[in-house]
Amino acid sequence: MLVLVAVLVVLAFFYGKSRGSALGGTAGQLHSLPYYHGYFVALMVAIPLLLIAVLWPALGGAYITSQALSALPADLQPANELARDAVMRDIRLIASGAITDADRLSAYPQGVRAAGEVFGNLRSVSGWLQLAVALLVGVGTAVLASRKLSIKFRARNSVERIFLVVLIACSAVAILTTVGIVFSVIFETFRFFAKVPVTEFLFGTQWSPQTALRADQVGSSGAFGAVPLFIGTTLVMFIAMCVAGPIGLFAAIYMAEYASPRARSVAKPILEVLAGIPTVVFGFFAALSVAPLIRRWGESIGLEVASESALAAGIVMGVMIIPFMSSLSDDVINAVPQSLRDGSYAMGATKSETVKKVVLPAALPGIVSAFMLSVSRAVGETMIVVMAAGLAAHAVSWDLIETFNPLQAVTTVTVQIATLLVGDQEFDSSKTLSAFALGFVLFFFTLILNMIALRVVSRFKEQYD
Incomplete structure (x- = not known):
């Protein structure tokens, strides 16, 4: 056809x-x-x-x-x-x-x-x-x-009108797809909250979505407290951004302000090669190399480290996000007008002073946006967490050191969504519907991040026009 x-x-x-x-x-x-x-x-x-x-x-x-x-x-x-x-x-x-x-x-x-x-x-x-x-x-x-x-x-006018209609239709498809995704998630989320109270889901400290299929089955708690998932997601994301944020920003500053054209032409493509590596490869690297290395290092100093840990997943995820953070920050820094740099040099400022006092403040809105988009990328990652951090959702306690321990296995929202929807599932049980509730929370969180990024851009962009 x-x-x-x-x-x-x-x-x-x-x-x-x-x-x-x-x-x-x-x-x-x-x-x-x-x-x-x-x-x-x-x-x-x-x-x-x-x-x-x-x-x-x-x-x-x-x-x-x-x-x-x-x-x-x-x-x-x-x-x-x-x-x-x-x-x-x-x-x-x-x-x-x-x-x-x-x-x-x-x-x-x-x-x-x-x-x-x-x-x-x-x-x-x-x-x-x-x-x-x-x-x-x-x-x-x-x-x-x-x-x-x-x-x-008027063939030219007719062709341009047809292309205009096609472009409008493509835009409408994108918008309607987004609206359809939102409403489909919302409807299934409401079905889940009709079975499980909202307070139990948002503030419960135990996650065990296995429910009994028959009345005579036992051993299925059906606990849907999502706090352990939120803590695991936040912990892995925080570790990843501690790695990707500084390294990606410093790499962008070097390539934009200090590197020669020849060095930039070599370093930038090599750095961006990381963006083309499949996430499953990063997952293998985390599970087979980084996690055992962290475990041996922890045991050598007397720490108890799990075979799968949030630290291993966060470090490798941060490495994966480095080119994302670096590329966006590099584009933003290069967009700063050269006249600002020239004015700083004319006032007697050094290269580093110009970067710290002029370039970075001028590029701050774009850098914040890059950081927020990197956070969204970290929150939405699944494969690395599955292979390096495990599937365990530990119950939350008042012991903050134990709850936020990066050396133990954790799970995240995206991992649980993928786990809950594997295989033949009927979309009428609390277990399956909980995946849509988790998706709605994840969607709401990323929406908040995007709104913060837009707010920062609109707040500071007029200062450096």
């Missing part, structure tokens, strides 16, 4: 361009250049084809699924949504032809196998029908669009 769309759009462009050139050569001066006529025809072909490519699988897939389910005998009809998903997985697996062994295929009921054949046949027919409809629509829209081409036709 995508190949067909690309071929038809390219052919439509050259067809429209040739028609525009022919009009200009035979009848006089065109209002718009010939390639604008080509863009117009190509866009008029591309828009309906892309709509077909997006909407056909959704609508056709829903119809095919309903027909496959209706082909099941009455005794195999799914009773709920979870059973429906399980049956559809078997039907899709059979329809894909991945099972060629007769013994494995015979393990599925005859009704499921028949539904798989129905699903495969309908999907094949739907695919060919989609291509045929796309071909007809593409040729038809190309013919209709070409009829509008004339000497006085």
